[in-house]
Amino acid sequence: MDSMMMDAMSADMKSTPGMDMMDMSVMQACMDACSACEQACTVCSMQMMDCAPACMNCADMCNTMMRSMMRMQGMTPAVMMSMLDACIAMCQMTMDACMEHADHSEVCKMCAQACKACMDACMDMKNMMMAAA
Numbered sequence: 001m002d003s004m005m006m007d008a009m010s011a012d013m014k015s016t017p018g019m020d021m022m023d024m025s026v027m028q029a030c031m032d033a034c035s036a037c038e039q040a041c042t043v044c045s046m047q048m049m050d051c052a053p054a055c056m057n058c059a060d061m062c063n064t065m066m067r068s069m070m071r072m073q074g075m076t077p078a079v080m081m082s083m084l085d086a087c088i089a090m091c092q093m094t095m096d097a098c099m100e101h102a103d104h105s106e107v108c109k110m111c112a113q114a115c116k117a118c119m120d121a122c123m124d125m126k127n128m129m130m131a132a133a
Contacts (some may be wrong), residue, residue, distance in 0.1 A: 026128045027069060033065040033114075033121035037091060040078060040114035042108050051097035058094035061087050062118060077129055088112045091122070092117040101111060 021107035045052040065087040068075065097114035101108035 008033055015118040023128055026068060026125050030125040031066045031069050031122040034062040034069075034087070037114040037118035038062040038066070040111040044111035046081040047105065047107055049101050049105065049108065051094070051101060051111075054090075054094040055095040058090045058115065061090040065122070069083060077133060081129060083123045084129075088119050088122045088126075095119070 015030055030032055038059045041055040041062070045055035047101065068080075068083055092115070095112045098108040098112040098115065103109075
C-alpha cells in the first residue's frame with residue numbers, strides 16, 4: 001500500500017477510540033495475507049474438488065476482512081476482533097479441507113499455505129490489539 005494511504009489510515013485510526021495504538025505494519029501484513037489467501041482460494045476453487053465451497057467462502061471472508069481494515073471509520077476493537085476470529089476460523093477450515101488434497105494437488109497445497117499465513121497474520125493483529133487494550 002502506498003505511503004499516502006497508510007498515512008490516511010493511520011490518521012483515521014488515531015481518531016477511533018481503542019484503535020489508536022494499532023501498528024500499521026501489522027495491519028498491512030494482515031491485509032496482504034488476506035489478499036494472498038483470497039487469490040489462492042479463488043484459484044483453488046476452480047479445481048472443482050470437494051474443498052471448492054470452503055475456498056470460495058474463505059476468499060469472500062478474506063476480502064471482507066481486508067476491506068473492513070481499510071475502512072476504519074466506525075470500527076470498534078470488539079467488532080474488529082470478532083471479524084478476525086471469523087477470518088481465522090474460515091482459514092482454519094479451508095486449510096484443513098485443502099490439506100486433504102495437498103499430496104496430489106499443488107494448487108491445494110498452495111491454498112492451504114496461504115490460509116495458514118492468513119491465520120497467522122490475523123492472530124498477530126488480534127494479539128496486537130489485545131496488548132494495546
